[in-house]
Amino acid sequence: MNPLxxxxxxxxxxxxxxxxxxxxxxSAILVLAGIELMLNAANxxxxxxxxxxxxxxxxxxxxxVIFSIAVAAAEAAVGLALILAIYRFTRTSDVSEITExxx
Amino acid sequence: MTLAFLILALLTVAGGVAAMTLRRLVHCALAxxxxxxxxxxxxxxxxxxxxxxxxxxVYVGAIAILIVFVVLLTRGGESDPEHVFSPAGLAGxxxxxxVFAVLAWAVMTSAVAHGAQSTPAPQTxxxxxxxxxxxxxxxxxxxxxLMLTAAMIGxxxxxxxEKPTSxxxxxxxxxxxxx
Amino acid sequence: MTGNSLWIVRNLWLIPALPxxxxxxxxxxxxxxxxxxxxxxxxxxxxxxxxxxFAFLQMLIDPTRQVVSFAWLRFGDQWLSLxxxxxxxxxxxxxxxxxxxxxxxxxxxxxxxxxxxxxxxxCFLSLFAGAMLGVVIANSLLLLFMCWxxxxxxxxxxxxxxxxxxxxxxxxxxxxxTTRVGDLGLLIGMVWLYAQSGTLIFYDNGRGCLEQSAVAxxxxxxxxxxxxxxxxxxxxxxxxxxxxxxxxxLHVWLPDAMEGPTPVSALIHAATxxxxxxxxxxxVYPLMSAHALEVVAWVGAITALFAACIAVAQDDIKRxxxxxxxxxxxxxxxxxxxxxxxxxxxxxxxxxxxxxxxxLGAGSIIHGCTEEQDIRNMGGLRRFMPVTFLxxxxxxxxxxGFPLFAGFWSKDAILHAAxxxxxxxxxxxxxxxxxxxxxxxxxxxxxxxxxxxxxxPAASVMPATVAAHAIPxxxxxxxxxxxxxxxxxxxxxxxxxxxxTRxxxxxxVFAVFLGFVGTPAWPWFxxxxxxxxxxxxxxxxxxxxxxxxxxxxxxIVFAGLAFGWWFYxxxxxxxxxxxxxxxRLQPGIFHALANRLYVDEFYxxxxxxxxxxxxxxxxxxxxxxxxxxxxxxxxLVKGFGWLDAGADKFVxxxxxxxxxxxVARGGRLFSRLQNGRVQTYLSVLAAAxxxxxxxxxxxxxx
Numbered sequence: 001m002n003p004l005x006x007x008x009x010x011x012x013x014x015x016x017x018x019x020x021x022x023x024x025x026x027s028a029i030l031v032l033a034g035i036e037l038m039l040n041a042a043n044x045x046x047x048x049x050x051x052x053x054x055x056x057x058x059x060x061x062x063x064x065v066i067f068s069i070a071v072a073a074a075e076a077a078v079g080l081a082l083i084l085a086i087y088r089f090t091r092t093s094d095v096s097e098i099t100e101x102x103x
Numbered sequence: 104m105t106l107a108f109l110i111l112a113l114l115t116v117a118g119g120v121a122a123m124t125l126r127r128l129v130h131c132a133l134a135x136x137x138x139x140x141x142x143x144x145x146x147x148x149x150x151x152x153x154x155x156x157x158x159x160x161v162y163v164g165a166i167a168i169l170i171v172f173v174v175l176l177t178r179g180g181e182s183d184p185e186h187v188f189s190p191a192g193l194a195g196x197x198x199x200x201x202v203f204a205v206l207a208w209a210v211m212t213s214a215v216a217h218g219a220q221s222t223p224a225p226q227t228x229x230x231x232x233x234x235x236x237x238x239x240x241x242x243x244x245x246x247x248x249l250m251l252t253a254a255m256i257g258x259x260x261x262x263x264x265e266k267p268t269s270x271x272x273x274x275x276x277x278x279x280x281x282x
Numbered sequence: 283m284t285g286n287s288l289w290i291v292r293n294l295w296l297i298p299a300l301p302x303x304x305x306x307x308x309x310x311x312x313x314x315x316x317x318x319x320x321x322x323x324x325x326x327x328x329x330x331x332x333x334x335x336f337a338f339l340q341m342l343i344d345p346t347r348q349v350v351s352f353a354w355l356r357f358g359d360q361w362l363s364l365x366x367x368x369x370x371x372x373x374x375x376x377x378x379x380x381x382x383x384x385x386x387x388x389x390x391x392x393x394x395x396x397x398x399x400x401x402x403x404x405c406f407l408s409l410f411a412g413a414m415l416g417v418v419i420a421n422s423l424l425l426l427f428m429c430w431x432x433x434x435x436x437x438x439x440x441x442x443x444x445x446x447x448x449x450x451x452x453x454x455x456x457x458x459x460t461t462r463v464g465d466l467g468l469l470i471g472m473v474w475l476y477a478q479s480g481t482l483i484f485y486d487n488g489r490g491c492l493e494q495s496a497v498a499x500x501x502x503x504x505x506x507x508x509x510x511x512x513x514x515x516x517x518x519x520x521x522x523x524x525x526x527x528x529x530x531x532l533h534v535w536l537p538d539a540m541e542g543p544t545p546v547s548a549l550i551h552a553a554t555x556x557x558x559x560x561x562x563x564x565x566v567y568p569l570m571s572a573h574a575l576e577v578v579a580w581v582g583a584i585t586a587l588f589a590a591c592i593a594v595a596q597d598d599i600k601r602x603x604x605x606x607x608x609x610x611x612x613x614x615x616x617x618x619x620x621x622x623x624x625x626x627x628x629x630x631x632x633x634x635x636x637x638x639x640x641x642l643g644a645g646s647i648i649h650g651c652t653e654e655q656d657i658r659n660m661g662g663l664r665r666f667m668p669v670t671f672l673x674x675x676x677x678x679x680x681x682x683g684f685p686l687f688a689g690f691w692s693k694d695a696i697l698h699a700a701x702x703x704x705x706x707x708x709x710x711x712x713x714x715x716x717x718x719x720x721x722x723x724x725x726x727x728x729x730x731x732x733x734x735x736x737x738x739p740a741a742s743v744m745p746a747t748v749a750a751h752a753i754p755x756x757x758x759x760x761x762x763x764x765x766x767x768x769x770x771x772x773x774x775x776x777x778x779x780x781x782x783t784r785x786x787x788x789x790x791v792f793a794v795f796l797g798f799v800g801t802p803a804w805p806w807f808x809x810x811x812x813x814x815x816x817x818x819x820x821x822x823x824x825x826x827x828x829x830x831x832x833x834x835x836x837x838i839v840f841a842g843l844a845f846g847w848w849f850y851x852x853x854x855x856x857x858x859x860x861x862x863x864x865x866r867l868q869p870g871i872f873h874a875l876a877n878r879l880y881v882d883e884f885y886x887x888x889x890x891x892x893x894x895x896x897x898x899x900x901x902x903x904x905x906x907x908x909x910x911x912x913x914x915x916x917x918l919v920k921g922f923g924w925l926d927a928g929a930d931k932f933v934x935x936x937x938x939x940x941x942x943x944x945v946a947r948g949g950r951l952f953s954r955l956q957n958g959r960v961q962t963y964l965s966v967l968a969a970a971x972x973x974x975x976x977x978x979x980x981x982x983x984x
């Protein structure tokens with residue numbers, strides 16, 4: 001197993017942990033946290049491929065990760081603001097209780 | 104696969120698992136922070152200094168804090184500690200395992216897994232990163248700036264507490280709770 | 283349109299058109315607009331008279347036949363043409379019809395003055411006049427037939443003018459149906475003629491169906507029984523004429539037609555319409571072969587005698603005159619058959635005048651006696667109604683054929699021709715006996731009506747109208763009041779007003795003097811009809827046998843008058859219920875004659891019974907067979923409809939409803955996916971991702 005494969009496995013593990021959390025936890029905040037983990041796993045993937053890939057001098061992976069981090073930040077902010085707003089309206093942050101879109 | 108890498112990876116994964124399984128939300132948030140930090144160290148280990156530091160700054164410094172803040176602000180809406188996992192949790196777990204299996208399978212059977220052992224670390228400088236950003240990726244940069252602005256405004260508006268303009272103020276609807 | 287430059291010939295069509303137009307306008311008038319209706323009728327008739335006189339003058343100047351024809355109807359590549367002609371025969375008929383018609387119109391002003399339906403009467407009269415004039419000037423058998431039918435229609439309308447009375451309605455039906463039987467023969471003859479000769483125009487520059495080539499062609503062909511086609515067609519046309527002119531088998535409608543008002547009887551059933559049949563035969567004379575003319579002559583002779591016999595025993599003043607008309611029509615046909623067009627038409631013209639006179643006189647009598655019509659209830663009227671008496675006497679003498687009166691010359695011409703007929707002497711003897719009987723029954727009638735003393739009607743035989751005087755006027759039924767003249771009590775009869783007696787006087791003059799245009803010394807009429815000029819020449823009397831015939835016929839007339847006076851004039855008849863003098867002599871024969879020789883009853887048993895049976899059979903057929911078929915189809919359709927409804931309700935609707943329910947169920951099933959839980963959506967996403975990845979990887983490996 002070469003370092004690249006190792007990184008990729010770690011990233012896969014992180015990704016599935018993130019998905020597991022997003023799908024199993026009831027709290028909306030933790031769903032968001034799971035999503036952040038998934039994003040981070042993807043970022044790790046990019047860095048790994050940049051480091052062990054064919055043309056690291058193009059900095060493609062690095063730039064991508066920079067942008068990905070920016071996007072993740074924006075998304076976390078908006079998502080958490082949404083959770084706050086919903087909390088204010090329904091007095092709960094439990095996703096299994098917010099089923100207005102049912103049917 | 105150096106030892107440092109293994110330790111850091113273990114740390115990160117442990118942090119992630121802890122974040123997803125602990126009962127109390129604040130603990131989860133802190134574990135998440137550990138995971139983020141572990142990831143930053145991994146980046147540094149892989150030679151992506153800028154990414155690692157950016158990770159630290161943004162994720163640990165902002166997002167984790169934000170999460171803690173929101174946890175604290177939504178205190179009363181937590182589900183009771185006995186039932187932190189949702190009813191369809193088992194299915195979710197199975198699916199997650201399936202995802203890992205597929206991904207692992209893809210990695211292990213692909214060409215990358217049996218390629219060269221290691222290559223020398225690339226020498227990157229801030230100047231290079233800056234130039235690349237400003238020359239090649241200037242458009243995404245501007246778009247990202249716009250997006251961040253929009254997100255900022257959106258978040259503020261979403262989280263703004265509305266002033267009651269009429270006697271029938273939009274009070275929280277208790278019927279929406281128990282389903 | 284072929285025509286010529288003479289103004290009167292080009293505009294000859296105006297003569298029938300004006301009265302028809304007046305009738306059309308009258309049809310829209312209200313009951314109260316009487317003067318307008320009468321003005322229209324009389325005005326149009328006067329104009330037609332003027333035009334007819336103009337035409338007559340033209341014929342006097344130049345008796346050549348003038349023809350106008352135009353194409354009317356196209357079918358395939360053939361054209362049916364119509365047209366009119368003007369020749370001496372038509373001119374004479376035009377003048378007669380318009381003149382007598384005008385006089386009768388004026389008479390009707392007085393006679394129908396108290397009738398509610400005055401306006402309708404004049405409308406129908408104008409229509410009749412127009413149609414009759416159309417028959418006269420028609421140059422096409424088709425146009426003649428069309429006008430013929432309208433004449434029949436107006437006859438029906440006018441006989442049944444007081445249609446509330448069942449007798450009048452029945453009489454109108456009888457007239458129409460009986461003449462229809464004759465018209466069927468006419469129609470078949472017309473169609474056959476068209477098929478054989480290709481044209482229905484009479485005179486058309488050599489191409490007409492009455493002209494040389496066509497007639498020769500028709501005479502050449504032979505049809506069933508070995509008859510020539512022209513004979514057959516001629517006989518068929520004679521059928522129509524026999525129906526309209528009341529020849530023996532088809533005479534039964536004429537006496538019943540007396541149910542109509544008296545002016546109608548005068549105009550239609552004495553002077554003009556019944557003469558239309560005679561005119562028709564005269565018009566198609568070139569077509570009539572010797573065999574056909576034989577039949578015509580015999581039928582005419584038999585009719586003449588038959589009707590005269592029945593007239594002897596009738597008691598209704600108008601019925602006597604009706605049978606007299608039938609008899610005289612027989613004479614006309616006899617004259618056509620044995621002597622030719624001029625002989626028959628001469629009698630037609632003179633008869634028109636004196637018969638119209640007699641009918642109008644009878645109307646005057648009826649009017650003066652407050653609707654009394656039975657001669658047994660009259661008597662001694664010459665003291666009360668002198669003008670009527672004198673004019674009636676003139677007409678009666680003319681009818682009998684009293685020497686030097688109009689009827690004498692015309693009837694004598696017929697008897698002379700019959701005597702000299704090569705085929706048989708039979709018609710002559712029949713005609714002679716008929717002349718005797720004519721004189722006899724007319725004398726009987728005159729004696730009963732005018733001489734003797736006034737006989738008040740017996741209480742039991744009082745006519746309903748007179749008995750109605752005992753009832754207050756406002757309780758009278760409309761049926762009765764329609765026939766009342768001035769409502770007066772049972773008092774002495776009075777003379778009629780001038781508007782009624784003036785036409786009588788005018789007609790009387792003609793009845794006396796008209797015959798002089800056709801005497802053997804100066805046969806102006808006969809020559810005129812033939813298109814030649816006549817010279818005044820007493821040598822005409824020296825024709826062999828003529829003087830002796832004249833003597834014989836005069837003697838016959840005197841004998842008849844004498845017999846009549848012997849039986850009825852010698853002793854006054856005292857009571858209305860006294861039996862007739864003849865009745866006392868020969869009660870059996872008298873009763874048979876009084877019952878009209880049971881012809882109607884015979885028809886009732888045979889023809890009518892057959893018709894009733896056919897009608898019942900047709901009704902059964904229609905109700906059960908055709909109606910049954912229609913009902914069957916309707917049941918079938920209903921059955922199909924019921925099936926359809928069931929199919930629609932259960933299969934289509936049911937199927938559709940089931941389908942919809944399935945769709946709803948499916949929808950409900952799928953909507954469970956949307957449980958509103960984000961995590962569920964995410965799970966599905968992730969699962970799908972896994973599946974996709976597996977597929978890709980598997981594909982890559984394989």
